[in-house]
Amino acid sequence: MAYDRNLIRNFCIIAHIDHGKSTLADRMMELTCTVSKRDMEEQLLDSMDIERERGITIKASAVRMFYTHTDGKVYMFNLIDTPGHVDFTYEVSRALAACEGAVLVVDATQGIEAQTLANVYLAVDHGLEVLPVINKIDLISADPDRVMHEIEDEIGLPAEHAPRISAKNGVNIEQVLSGIVKELPPPGGDPSAPLKALIFDCFYDNYKGALSYVRVFDGTVKEGMRIRSMATGREFDVTEVGVFTPTAKPTNELTAGEVGYIAASIKSVAETKVGDTLTSAENPTPHPLPGYKQVNPMVFCGIYPADGAHYDDLRDALDKLKLNDASLSYEQETSAALGYGFRCGFLGLLHMEIISERLEREFDIDLITTAPSVIYKVKMLTGEEITIDNPAGLPPMTEIDYMEEPVVSAVVLTPKEYVGTIMDLCVEKRGVFVDMKYLDTTRVSLHYTLPLNEIIYDFFDQLKSRTRGYGSFDYELSGYEKSDLVKLDFLLNGELCDALSTIVHRDRAYPKARAVTEKLKDVIPRQQFEIPVQAAIGGKIIARETVKAVRKDVLAKCYGGDITRKKKLLEKQKEGKKRMRQMGSVSLPSDAFMSVLRING
Amino acid sequence: MSAVYIHIPYCVRKCLYCDFCSVPKDDSAGEYASAVAREIELRTKKLKAKERCQTVFFGGGTPSILPAEDLITMLDAVRAAFEMDDDAEISLECNPATANLAELIRLKEAGFNRISIGLQSADDGLLKTVGRAHSCADFLKCFMDAREAGFENINVDVMHGLPNQTMEQYADTLRKVCDLDPEHISSYALILEEGTPLFRMERACEITLPTEDETYDMQDYGLSYLPERGYSRYEVSNFAKPGYECRHNLVYWDNKPYWGFGVAAHSSMPKDGAWQRSANTEDINAYLRKLRRGKLPTEDEITLFASEESFECVMLGLRKVEGMNKADFETRFGVSIAQAFPKAFAEVESCGWWSETDTHLALTPKGMDMLNTVLTLFR
Numbered sequence: 001m002a003y004d005r006n007l008i009r010n011f012c013i014i015a016h017i018d019h020g021k022s023t024l025a026d027r028m029m030e031l032t033c034t035v036s037k038r039d040m041e042e043q044l045l046d047s048m049d050i051e052r053e054r055g056i057t058i059k060a061s062a063v064r065m066f067y068t069h070t071d072g073k074v075y076m077f078n079l080i081d082t083p084g085h086v087d088f089t090y091e092v093s094r095a096l097a098a099c100e101g102a103v104l105v106v107d108a109t110q111g112i113e114a115q116t117l118a119n120v121y122l123a124v125d126h127g128l129e130v131l132p133v134i135n136k137i138d139l140i141s142a143d144p145d146r147v148m149h150e151i152e153d154e155i156g157l158p159a160e161h162a163p164r165i166s167a168k169n170g171v172n173i174e175q176v177l178s179g180i181v182k183e184l185p186p187p188g189g190d191p192s193a194p195l196k197a198l199i200f201d202c203f204y205d206n207y208k209g210a211l212s213y214v215r216v217f218d219g220t221v222k223e224g225m226r227i228r229s230m231a232t233g234r235e236f237d238v239t240e241v242g243v244f245t246p247t248a249k250p251t252n253e254l255t256a257g258e259v260g261y262i263a264a265s266i267k268s269v270a271e272t273k274v275g276d277t278l279t280s281a282e283n284p285t286p287h288p289l290p291g292y293k294q295v296n297p298m299v300f301c302g303i304y305p306a307d308g309a310h311y312d313d314l315r316d317a318l319d320k321l322k323l324n325d326a327s328l329s330y331e332q333e334t335s336a337a338l339g340y341g342f343r344c345g346f347l348g349l350l351h352m353e354i355i356s357e358r359l360e361r362e363f364d365i366d367l368i369t370t371a372p373s374v375i376y377k378v379k380m381l382t383g384e385e386i387t388i389d390n391p392a393g394l395p396p397m398t399e400i401d402y403m404e405e406p407v408v409s410a411v412v413l414t415p416k417e418y419v420g421t422i423m424d425l426c427v428e429k430r431g432v433f434v435d436m437k438y439l440d441t442t443r444v445s446l447h448y449t450l451p452l453n454e455i456i457y458d459f460f461d462q463l464k465s466r467t468r469g470y471g472s473f474d475y476e477l478s479g480y481e482k483s484d485l486v487k488l489d490f491l492l493n494g495e496l497c498d499a500l501s502t503i504v505h506r507d508r509a510y511p512k513a514r515a516v517t518e519k520l521k522d523v524i525p526r527q528q529f530e531i532p533v534q535a536a537i538g539g540k541i542i543a544r545e546t547v548k549a550v551r552k553d554v555l556a557k558c559y560g561g562d563i564t565r566k567k568k569l570l571e572k573q574k575e576g577k578k579r580m581r582q583m584g585s586v587s588l589p590s591d592a593f594m595s596v597l598r599i600n601g
Numbered sequence: 602m603s604a605v606y607i608h609i610p611y612c613v614r615k616c617l618y619c620d621f622c623s624v625p626k627d628d629s630a631g632e633y634a635s636a637v638a639r640e641i642e643l644r645t646k647k648l649k650a651k652e653r654c655q656t657v658f659f660g661g662g663t664p665s666i667l668p669a670e671d672l673i674t675m676l677d678a679v680r681a682a683f684e685m686d687d688d689a690e691i692s693l694e695c696n697p698a699t700a701n702l703a704e705l706i707r708l709k710e711a712g713f714n715r716i717s718i719g720l721q722s723a724d725d726g727l728l729k730t731v732g733r734a735h736s737c738a739d740f741l742k743c744f745m746d747a748r749e750a751g752f753e754n755i756n757v758d759v760m761h762g763l764p765n766q767t768m769e770q771y772a773d774t775l776r777k778v779c780d781l782d783p784e785h786i787s788s789y790a791l792i793l794e795e796g797t798p799l800f801r802m803e804r805a806c807e808i809t810l811p812t813e814d815e816t817y818d819m820q821d822y823g824l825s826y827l828p829e830r831g832y833s834r835y836e837v838s839n840f841a842k843p844g845y846e847c848r849h850n851l852v853y854w855d856n857k858p859y860w861g862f863g864v865a866a867h868s869s870m871p872k873d874g875a876w877q878r879s880a881n882t883e884d885i886n887a888y889l890r891k892l893r894r895g896k897l898p899t900e901d902e903i904t905l906f907a908s909e910e911s912f913e914c915v916m917l918g919l920r921k922v923e924g925m926n927k928a929d930f931e932t933r934f935g936v937s938i939a940q941a942f943p944k945a946f947a948e949v950e951s952c953g954w955w956s957e958t959d960t961h962l963a964l965t966p967k968g969m970d971m972l973n974t975v976l977t978l979f980r
Contacts, residue, residue, distance in 0.1 A: 551817045554972040556790040556838050558920060560606055560853045561867040574977040
């Protein structure tokens with residue numbers, strides 16, 4: 001028996017990191033008795049440790065709850081959680097497409113941030129009704145009136161009656177629930193039409209295989225039905241349909257307007273494409289839902305086990321992560337300096353950090369990650385065009401006509417006093433100014449075009465530190481531009497260290513070469529022989545430092561009481577040597593290697 | 602044949618770089634000598650025959666901080682428990698400003714025949730920086746008193762690599778010390794030990810140490826200057842006039858047996874067919890309490906496998922300029938050094954870091970500089 005569609009509300013929560021999305025979701029689940037307070041683990045929607053620690057959500061989830069409104073009717077709420085970071089814009093757009101409405105949470109102390117704005121525009125573009133909510137009114141520095149005007153002026157949403165809440169303390173949450181019923185529209189759709197279900201996320205379950213999170217727009221899906229992916233043409237038999245409450249609970253069917261999951265013995269999440277339309281194999285719809293895109297990685301780096309013996313462990317770990325993360329790509333690669341490892345592709349820098357952190361934390365593998373790279377287009381003198389995501393694969397400059405690099409259109413929101421420093425930052429990062437707008441008397445929106453390879457290092461960190469945490473940033477790929485790029489190589493004792501090679505703009509090559517060689521001089525432990533550390537473009541050396549040979553390595557004292565302790569010291573020295581990476585004839589500790597990669601020139 | 606070490610933990614105040622067992626002199630000091638005497642008695646009374654003793658070394662801490670009579674009480678206990686050689690070397694570590702002439706005379710009469718004085722630097726500013734409780738003038742007086750008391754074997758400790766120390770300051774210290782004509786000089790590089798105040802000060806950038814190269818330059822200067830003044834290097838940090846090498850310390854470097862008495866003292870000797878190292882408690886109160894009750898203060902006992910024991914022989918033996926005695930090693934382990942460590946032997950050989958004579962295997966000066974690297978090959 002299908003639920004009355006007029007009593008269904010499908011919505012998501014849009015909020016900046018730390019503005020209280022997960023806390024609000026928790027309170028809503030408590031109030032609707034979806035979870036009892038006793039079972040409540042703080043912020044249920046964020047199920048991964050790293051998410052919880054960083055206060056961000058990586059995997060979207062969908063939770064069904066039932067709310068009894070003052071009109072006496074029981075409403076079915078489907079809360080669809082959205083990832084909150086710039087790397088996951090496409091995933092966000094698919095989650096939004098599954099909803100009719102959005103709750104916009106704005107921090108009463110901070111106001112609107114760049115990503116929030118970007119996501120609200122995205123929601124409005126998808127035709128969503130937006131219910132603004134002002135959170136954190138319990139804080140002393142809260143200024144709900146100012147934030148209310150900001151919402152009205154910047155987004156153009158009436159906010160006078162926006163619920164003013166404290167999700168943390170559970171204040172006025174009822175107003176939000178009631179607002180969802182009154183302000184957000186119910187879903188449409190035809191339960192008797194051919195099935196049309198949008199996959200907006202997926203999750204790998206050890207027993208059920210890949211689960212697709214879907215929003216059914218038309219028709220009905222139930223166990224035993226044969227379904228077809230309209231993106232790949234592949235067909236599957238549905239083994240289970242269900243909803244999250246928030247734990248998975250099988251149901252008889254999912255019908256037009258509803259949100260839930262489909263299990264169909266799908267082996268890997270790579271086969272469930274976010275944005276794909278599922279339809280009935282027997283009675284297919286002729287038109288898929290719009291908006292499907294194949295997501296491609298934008299940032300690449302090499303990931304190597306710090307200890308070469310852990311190569312197989314690393315491969316197994318990547319295989320496991322891939323089960324749950326279709327946007328992660330990797331293939332085996334070999335580096336002369338680092339041995340066997342993987343070339344991995346990510347949606348963005350945060351995605352890269354999350355993966356490497358999970359590898360180290362959940363799988364306990366020490367890693368060496370090489371400098372991140374973007375995809376360059378290389379036009380050869382022969383007229384052929386190739387793409388390069390690894391500096392090691394760049395052909396000799398003499399065979400190259402010109403190169404193009406990806407550029408992004410970036411928007412920075414910042415308090416006005418930091419405009420100068422942000423402009424400096426953007427100029428340092430080869431940014432081209434587009435325009436600047438005052439959002440109100442205190443806040444400014446800066447629009448720049450920036451090369452992607454300049455923002456994948458530390459742009460975000462720099463932005464945060466230069467604006468004392470108040471600046472925020474959003475970007476999207478805008479295309480490729482011709483650029484004067486060179487490959488910067490580093491040589492240790494005359495031998496090329498391929499893992500350090502990087503593609504940079506010619507103007508940035510000299511400062512970068514100097515910074516890296518100086519750093520290498522500091523971090524390479526003295527060895528039996530003198531080690532020249534050189535930076536080169538093509539065959540030309542542009543910077544040089546020297547690591548002097550070790551002169552002495554001897555303990556000044558060793559008497560009767562020292563012997564056991566001194567022996568341990570030698571033990572430690574020996575262990576330290578074992579952990580060194582051999583770069584040709586030069587030994588380098590893994591952490592030294594990482595510290596060099598962190599340099600941004 | 603044995604050597605005896607007696608640890609005296611008391612100090613006027615602890616130097617900022619020191620990580621030895623040392624405590625302020627307090628009421629417990631009065632009880633200490635009798636406690637040590639008790640330990641000597643307890644630990645040796647089960648021996649079937651008295652062992653011969655060739656050296657006794659009172660180290661610290663600051664042994665000279667105790668009254669001469671206390672030191673003599675402990676020495677007498679050693680004499681009672683061991684068969685003391687007539688020409689035994691009996692050393693006392695002494696910090697300037699803690700010993701007076703009368704006491705030094707008394708100690709000489711009681712049989713002490715070697716004094717080791719900690720000067721560290723002739724620069725009063727540097728002494729203050731590292732928390733030494735004396736001046737250079739105090740040292741001079743102490744040295745003169747020791748000579749006047751009749752000591753004909755005196756060692757002076759000096760250090761390089763001290764905070765902001767210059768080559769000139771170090772050279773000046775060496776010159777002043779050599780001018781006094783002691784029989785023995787120990788010249789150490791400062792070791793920044795974790796947990797010491799100096800370590801924390803360096804981390805907090807409150808002090809600046811000389812660079813690696815400046816420190817090595819000082820060391821190299823000493824290596825060439827001291828022989829010019831008649832002091833031959835016989836160990837990594839030790840220099841002596843001919844015949845005045847410290848016999849007690851040679852026992853350590855030859856990895857021969859020694860008894861350690863007192864708080865935190867270490868012992869090393871064969872027991873039941875295997876080599877054993879042991880250490881006394883580092884807690885002064887626990888030490889005194891145990892001996893009051895007639896219990897042994899030993900806390901750590903490790904029995905070494907032959908492979909460990911032979912490594913220790915290499916680790917210690919190669920510290921000596923003379924090197925390791927090949928025959929001694931073979932007698933002790935039944936195999937030659939080359940047989941015991943074939944891989945390391947070949948590697949050190951190929952680096953040219955040692956030279957072999959009929960009797961000894963000794964590191965070259967370069968090999969000596971790289972001793973730790975050499976030793977890691979043997980592990």
